[in-house]
Amino acid sequence: MRDTTSQDALPALLLEWYDVHAREMPWRVGPAARKAGERPDPYRVWMSEIMLQQTTVATVRDYFQRFVTRWPSVRDLAAAEDADVMGEWAGLGYYARARNLLKCARAVVSEHDGEFPADHAALLKLPGIGPYTAAAVSSIAFDLPHTVLDGNVERVMARLHDIHTPLPAAKPELMTKAEALTPETRPGDYAQAVMDLGATICSPKSPACGICPWRHPCAARAAGTQNELPMKSPKKAKPVRHGTVYLAQRADGAWLLETRPEKGLLGGMLGWPGSDWIDTAQERPQGPPPLPADWTEIPGEVRHTFTHFHLMLTVLTAQVPQESEPARGSFVRRQDFRPSDLPTVMRKAFDLVTN
DNA sequence: AATTCGTGGGT
């Protein structure tokens, strides 16, 4: 039997589902409380959206709690030291987000009197806020009818309309479809509802079509193509790169660390001095050590995969005298050093040396 | 417009 659901009925169907099945999150005001007039704190909504970029909810929860506990307001965050914010972000990845997080907080204080603008265009101008996040903050925090297009919405729209154009080429078309469905009433709940649907029902693998509020109007389900959508352009293979890092410990126990340059991989993060990382060289790149010492190679190596390459790191370590003068980096006393301040690949090197 | 930018968990 052909579906007779009107397109106009889709938002209401989804909101009805969301009223019952909304996921609970520390930054979210649930549908019942929102109906009672409660609004989420724009600072917390913004913080969560930045953290959630390409990152799972499960991973974000703990980071979010630590950040808002340590910096409860945008003014607190704007006043923070760069190194403290980068250290707290360590392990979450995509470190440009942390650098822009600080820039954005400071811009909100200096240019917007410490209040996030509700205006979509004004949000777009802030560091680290792109089309998705501007729509998410304006809709979720201010209940304005803007359309979020994230990976969930792309998948839901591709299936709902049985669109076979591969991503990312399909994005404009998917955005048009998503905009056509965005309601004027409860746009904030609707935005969160589509994403919840994509995360819990219309999942990438084995979607639970039988319990989906949109199962009747879904074109992919009718065609049986839901498991193949969305189509994606083939991705390139990852090359292997090699490098060397040097872990020097001073007589008093201090470790030799350096803050990486602002731009590029792991920009602004703490790390061990070392060589450049280069593609499959026959000989391992060693570079010059940060200071002359009796360097010992640690058996085994650090293997780590980034977004676009695999890395194999040789780890060298040395005990050096108290009066050492390194050519690079500076010694950090043990009580000032938390391994959790390191990005994961650097923490792996530390673990290899200390375990 | 194609690349660059992390990480952990699931399969």
Added chain:
DNA sequence: TACCCAAGAAT
């Protein structure tokens, strides 16, 4: 093991 995937932005 290897690949996929997650509330993308900047360049």
